[in-house]
Amino acid sequence: MHLFWEHGYEATSLAMLREAMGLTPPQIYNAFTDKETLFRKALKRYHETEIGFALEALSAPVSTREAIRRLLLGAAEAYSRPGKPGGCLFVSGALAASPQAQAIADELRTYRKASEAAIADRLARGRVVGDLPADLSVDGFAKYLAGVMNGMSIQARDGASVEELRVLAQTTLAALPAEGQNQAASKE
Amino acid sequence: MHLFWEHGYEATSLAMLREAMGLTPPQIYNAFTDKETLFRKALKRYHETEIGFALEALSAPVSTREAIRRLLLGAAEAYSRPGKPGGCLFVSGALAASPQAQAIADELRTYRKASEAAIADRLARGRVVGDLPADLSVDGFAKYLAGVMNGMSIQARDGASVEELRVLAQTTLAALPAEGQNQAASKE
DNA sequence: AATTATCCATAGCGATCGATACGAAACCTA
DNA sequence: TAGGTTTCGTATCGATCGCTATGGATAATT
Numbered sequence: 436m437h438l439f440w441e442h443g444y445e446a447t448s449l450a451m452l453r454e455a456m457g458l459t460p461p462q463i464y465n466a467f468t469d470k471e472t473l474f475r476k477a478l479k480r481y482h483e484t485e486i487g488f489a490l491e492a493l494s495a496p497v498s499t500r501e502a503i504r505r506l507l508l509g510a511a512e513a514y515s516r517p518g519k520p521g522g523c524l525f526v527s528g529a530l531a532a533s534p535q536a537q538a539i540a541d542e543l544r545t546y547r548k549a550s551e552a553a554i555a556d557r558l559a560r561g562r563v564v565g566d567l568p569a570d571l572s573v574d575g576f577a578k579y580l581a582g583v584m585n586g587m588s589i590q591a592r593d594g595a596s597v598e599e600l601r602v603l604a605q606t607t608l609a610a611l612p613a614e615g616q617n618q619a620a621s622k623e
Numbered sequence: 624m625h626l627f628w629e630h631g632y633e634a635t636s637l638a639m640l641r642e643a644m645g646l647t648p649p650q651i652y653n654a655f656t657d658k659e660t661l662f663r664k665a666l667k668r669y670h671e672t673e674i675g676f677a678l679e680a681l682s683a684p685v686s687t688r689e690a691i692r693r694l695l696l697g698a699a700e701a702y703s704r705p706g707k708p709g710g711c712l713f714v715s716g717a718l719a720a721s722p723q724a725q726a727i728a729d730e731l732r733t734y735r736k737a738s739e740a741a742i743a744d745r746l747a748r749g750r751v752v753g754d755l756p757a758d759l760s761v762d763g764f765a766k767y768l769a770g771v772m773n774g775m776s777i778q779a780r781d782g783a784s785v786e787e788l789r790v791l792a793q794t795t796l797a798a799l800p801a802e803g804q805n806q807a808a809s810k811e
Numbered sequence: 812a813a814t815t816a817t818c819c820a821t822a823g824c825g826a827t828c829g830a831t832a833c834g835a836a837a838c839c840t841a
Numbered sequence: 842t843a844g845g846t847t848t849c850g851t852a853t854c855g856a857t858c859g860c861t862a863t864g865g866a867t868a869a870t871t
Contacts, residue, residue: 459819459820459821460820460821461818461819461820462819462820465819
């Protein structure tokens with residue numbers, strides 16, 4: 436998982452994976468069928484072990500603003516964990532791919548879209564409760580938040596520290612008008 | 624350039640480049656030395672022809688807020704041009720790379736850092752003129768803006784339309800407090 | 812203890828990678 | 842027109858890719 440996270444799907448060779456796991460070729464194929472299946476298992480593991488902060492943040496019984504705060508600060512921490520590759524596997528795994536690996540790239544895009552949809556769901560619930568300005572576009576703001584998180588992933592990969600990412604998260608929050616207050620400067 | 628933009632450095636094979644340019648192997652090596660040199664020439668061309676909006680926005684004689692607005696809206700348009708690969712070559716070219724291509728990945732990271740530094744310079748100039756809130760961190764906000772642009776690049780690659788990216792740009796701007804006004808909600 | 816069955820590491824499969832050697836065609840010079 | 846040179850496309854280089862067949866060591870059974 437760490438190798439795919441660091442180098443991406445295609446740039447990670449089976450030789451690297453073999454060495455890291457101490458397995459011979461037949462062992463690796465008996466255990467994981469093929470490279471694509473192995474990558475999908477790594478994706479599943481990543482989803483289960485590394486980004487729980489997102490589901491927790493979006494499902495916690497707190498205000499929408501607080502939920503988003505937890506989401507962004509959780510990303511700041513998760514994307515810059517010491518001893519782990521920087522950023523998010525869903526972004527680094529295969530942003531660009533050869534035609535042969537399009538299926539993998541599409542699958543990762545699906546993961547990213549699902550994250551964005553989960554954010555949009557949380558925002559929609561917040562709107563129902565009156566937790567968000569009425570004139571705020573749920574889909575638009577979800578795309579903003581998902582986009583910022585993707586950007587944080589790249590910043591983390593470029594060496595940003597957890598403190599720098601936290602500042603980025605705080606700045607991002609400033610784009611969300613405080614409760615009750617109207618959204619200013621939407622048309623300039 | 625389009626091939627590298629679409630598939631990234633490593634996933635673009637010389638066979639694809641040959642076919643696209645209609646060149647035989649010796650021709651391509653006579654003209655471009657090797658794949659790495661060819662990629663660097665594509666980078667240069669990209670920088671000259673596709674992202675002029677950034678330099679224009681940051682050097683235009685307008686307020687800092689207007690400069691940032693132009694920068695973000697320019698990115699929204701440049702990252703979703705019809706007939707071009709989505710996103711930014713500096714991001715897609717080699718986010719993750721094999722150990723052999725680390726030099727390329729590092730070079731692209733340098734480009735991204737330079738963009739961020741250019742933004743920070745513009746913000747610093749704005750601060751001198753009193754164009755920005757005094758308590759705003761120039762480096763922090765530059766990292767936010769650069770991060771959002773990187774995120775827009777990924778959203779564009781995931782199929783976001785120019786309108787959606789424009790909304791994202793407008794939302795990003797909302798994090799910049801209006802002139803003279805203090806920055807709210809920086810510590811929660 | 813002899814034989815059969817099972818497992819597993821090595822060696823190598825075909826394909827493709829980036830890059831190049833070589834023979835044929837074309838062109839300029841004499 | 843003949844000679845010499847240069848250009849250029851094909852065929853192929855060694856290395857590496859993901860993946861698998863085979864032979865030898867081990868274990869189980871009669």
